[in-house]
Amino acid sequence: MKLLLVEDDEQIGEGLKLGLSSSGFQVDWVRMGAHALTAQATGRYDLVVLDLGLPDMDGTDVLLRGRGIAQRAPTLVLSARHLTADRIRSLNLGADDFLVKPFDFDELVARLHALHRRGLGRRDPVLRIGGLSIDPLRREVVRDTEPLALSPREFDLLLALAEQPGAVRSATWLESRLYTWGAEVASNAVQVHLHHLRKKLGEGWIHNVRGIGYKLQAVPTPVAPPPA
Amino acid sequence: MTSGSMRSRLMRLQWLALLLAGAVSGILSFALTWHTVNDLRDHTLEQVAQSVVRHGLEVEGDDTDPDMPDQGQFTSQIWTQDGKLYYTSTSDDGPPRQRPGWHRLSWQQQEWHVYTLEQDGLTIQVSQPSQSRNQAFWRVAPVLALALLVVTAGLYFLLHLAASTSLKPLGQLRQALDEADPRAPQSSLADRPWPSELQPLVATLTQLFDRLAEARLAQQHLVTRAAHGFRTPLAALKIHAQLLGRHTAAGSHQDGRHREHLLLATDRMTRLVDQLLQLAEFDAMGTLPAAQALDVSTWLEPYLRLWQALAKAHHIELDVDLPPQARLWADGPALGAALDNVVHNAIRHSPSGGRIALSLVAEDGQGVWRVQDHGPGMGEADRARAGEVFASLPRTHPEGSGLGLAIARRVAVLHAGTLQLLPTPGGGLTVELHLAQVPTSAASR
Numbered sequence: 001m002k003l004l005l006v007e008d009d010e011q012i013g014e015g016l017k018l019g020l021s022s023s024g025f026q027v028d029w030v031r032m033g034a035h036a037l038t039a040q041a042t043g044r045y046d047l048v049v050l051d052l053g054l055p056d057m058d059g060t061d062v063l064l065r066g067r068g069i070a071q072r073a074p075t076l077v078l079s080a081r082h083l084t085a086d087r088i089r090s091l092n093l094g095a096d097d098f099l100v101k102p103f104d105f106d107e108l109v110a111r112l113h114a115l116h117r118r119g120l121g122r123r124d125p126v127l128r129i130g131g132l133s134i135d136p137l138r139r140e141v142v143r144d145t146e147p148l149a150l151s152p153r154e155f156d157l158l159l160a161l162a163e164q165p166g167a168v169r170s171a172t173w174l175e176s177r178l179y180t181w182g183a184e185v186a187s188n189a190v191q192v193h194l195h196h197l198r199k200k201l202g203e204g205w206i207h208n209v210r211g212i213g214y215k216l217q218a219v220p221t222p223v224a225p226p227p228a
Numbered sequence: 229m230t231s232g233s234m235r236s237r238l239m240r241l242q243w244l245a246l247l248l249a250g251a252v253s254g255i256l257s258f259a260l261t262w263h264t265v266n267d268l269r270d271h272t273l274e275q276v277a278q279s280v281v282r283h284g285l286e287v288e289g290d291d292t293d294p295d296m297p298d299q300g301q302f303t304s305q306i307w308t309q310d311g312k313l314y315y316t317s318t319s320d321d322g323p324p325r326q327r328p329g330w331h332r333l334s335w336q337q338q339e340w341h342v343y344t345l346e347q348d349g350l351t352i353q354v355s356q357p358s359q360s361r362n363q364a365f366w367r368v369a370p371v372l373a374l375a376l377l378v379v380t381a382g383l384y385f386l387l388h389l390a391a392s393t394s395l396k397p398l399g400q401l402r403q404a405l406d407e408a409d410p411r412a413p414q415s416s417l418a419d420r421p422w423p424s425e426l427q428p429l430v431a432t433l434t435q436l437f438d439r440l441a442e443a444r445l446a447q448q449h450l451v452t453r454a455a456h457g458f459r460t461p462l463a464a465l466k467i468h469a470q471l472l473g474r475h476t477a478a479g480s481h482q483d484g485r486h487r488e489h490l491l492l493a494t495d496r497m498t499r500l501v502d503q504l505l506q507l508a509e510f511d512a513m514g515t516l517p518a519a520q521a522l523d524v525s526t527w528l529e530p531y532l533r534l535w536q537a538l539a540k541a542h543h544i545e546l547d548v549d550l551p552p553q554a555r556l557w558a559d560g561p562a563l564g565a566a567l568d569n570v571v572h573n574a575i576r577h578s579p580s581g582g583r584i585a586l587s588l589v590a591e592d593g594q595g596v597w598r599v600q601d602h603g604p605g606m607g608e609a610d611r612a613r614a615g616e617v618f619a620s621l622p623r624t625h626p627e628g629s630g631l632g633l634a635i636a637r638r639v640a641v642l643h644a645g646t647l648q649l650l651p652t653p654g655g656g657l658t659v660e661l662h663l664a665q666v667p668t669s670a671a672s673r
């Protein structure tokens with residue numbers, strides 16, 4: 001999942017970046033409100049984590065000005081402001097959730113997943129496509145009853161395709177979901193990860209739509225042969 | 229500790245005054261009544277004598293009982309021109325003949341008031357025993373005493389009522405103060421119609437309440453802002469503590485980074501606590517305990533070493549310009565803490581390769597410490613708020629606590645001076661500590 005982190009405190013920012021990256025988020029980190037607005041307008045993010053006390057503008061201004069941005073990602077506000085009035089103001093300005101500093105990191109991750117799920121209109125925390133079960137929080141994949149061992153990139157790739165099964169995703173789109181700014185990405189990185197994923201999932205799951213991209217399609221669960 | 233009841237003291241004094249007035253008026257009434265009774269009786273004696281003159285000597289065959297001379301009220305005697313006792317109302321000759329006028333004499337073991345009149349060759353003498361007058365007076369005196377007693381009792385009641393009515397506003401004020409909420413300003417207290425004697429007291433009390441409410445509010449803000457100030461380093465501490473030992477996506481550890489951040493966050497919190505304590509200490513000070521004539525170079529030297537090292541670590545040049553052999557009347561530790569905060573701020577906000585100028589000059593009868601940086605500077609509105617405690621300005625550096633300039637301002641005020649923030653020409657911030665004392669040169673002394 002691609003996440004925009006807006007935090008001016010170096011220590012919290014670095015902690016969040018390290019922690020969220022470990023939890024499977026691709027984190028782009030900006031320290032200014034203006035940069036957050038530009039990033040939201042130009043990049044595709046699944047989630048935004050926003051601090052309120054920014055050096056150039058207040059986080060609520062980022063919320064206010066970000067209202068017009070098409071396909072605005074769900075935003076979780078992180079703030080040291082603990083008053084109920086601050087939460088209400090942020091939520092009324094378009095924030096989707098609010099956490100007061102200091103917060104529990106695992107709670108933050110759980111809330112981010114819930115926000116993302118809600119954004120996609122899902123209730124079940126586990127994605128189920130045919131015989132495939134994908135748990136984004138635990139980062140586990142089970143095909144039929146068999147757990148699959150995927151690398152972090154392969155998991156992210158599968159998740160990106162599984163969020164909207166059947167939708168065709170270009171290699172560029174997939175690359176933007178897998179890597180953060182400035183990451184050194186080999187030109188065929190996506191294809192290499194797709195190749196490994198296909199091998200682990202088995203035939204029939206990932207389809208190449210020539211000239212456009214890739215899509216994930218459910219493969220019916222094989223019916224166990226009746227005992228002889 | 230109590231110095232007694234105002235009401236009791238007032239009542240005692242009034243009661244004393246009343247008793248004194250009662251005694252004086254009693255004595256005066258007594259004397260006046262006595263005098264009046266005597267006057268009346270004297271007048272009666274004179275009238276009797278005059279009436280004898282008017283009626284002539286026709287007292288032959290007087291049927292007055294000689295044993296009851298004039299019903300014991302008075303005796304009368306008449307002498308003719310030749311000195312012969314022509315008439316006497318007594319069985320004997322009566323009191324001896326006196327010269328014309330008023331007399332008091334002793335006769336038959338009694339004191340007598342005597343009036344003697346000589347007219348038309350006759351001498352008429354009318355006498356009255358003093359005892360008869362005394363009896364007449366003592367018949368009137370108890371009535372007078374009773375009237376005085378009734379008036380005194382009535383006055384006592386009225387005085388009691390007057391004291392209670394006059395002192396009532398004091399009770400009302402006490403009740404109003406009992407009911408007053410010390411957390412809120414008491415404008416309603418001053419709005420009530422108090423007597424003019426209580427108005428200055430009420431005004432002072434209202435001011436006291438207002439100051440109390442203000443102090444409470446300031447304390448509440450400080451606590452809220454301090455709690456807010458602690459949340460950010462606490463959040464950093466918690467994240468890095470939680471991530472310690474966890475694997476990254478690539479399967480490696482970042483424990484080294486987390487430990488580094490844990491230490492940094494702890495340092496930030498320690499600095500915050502230190503600054504809060506420093507501010508509380510300066511806030512509690514009314515005067516400067518360690519004020520003395522400082523040899524500026526010697527005193528500043530250890531601070532300068534620290535600042536130079538810090539500036540060097542941030543690749544910043546710190547230029548220092550002090551008057552030669554300057555001496556300055558100031559509290560060394562307090563001024564050091566103020567400058568330390570200002571210089572730290574300047575270093576934090578200066579870009580790598582930047583310059584900071586620190587100087588002490590005498591300007592307009594003041595000693596001015598000036599710290600000039602070329603960092604991002606501050607807008608006018610932010611400069612105006614910068615000395616507030618936890619002003620939480622946009623410029624607040626993540627490592628800043630929001631207390632440094634508040635400490636500097638407090639120290640300036642303790643030195644009867646001010647803290648001033650100005651834009652540095654060409655960009656940046658200039659912080660000036662204006663102290664009331666001008667630096668002097670040791671050489672010129």
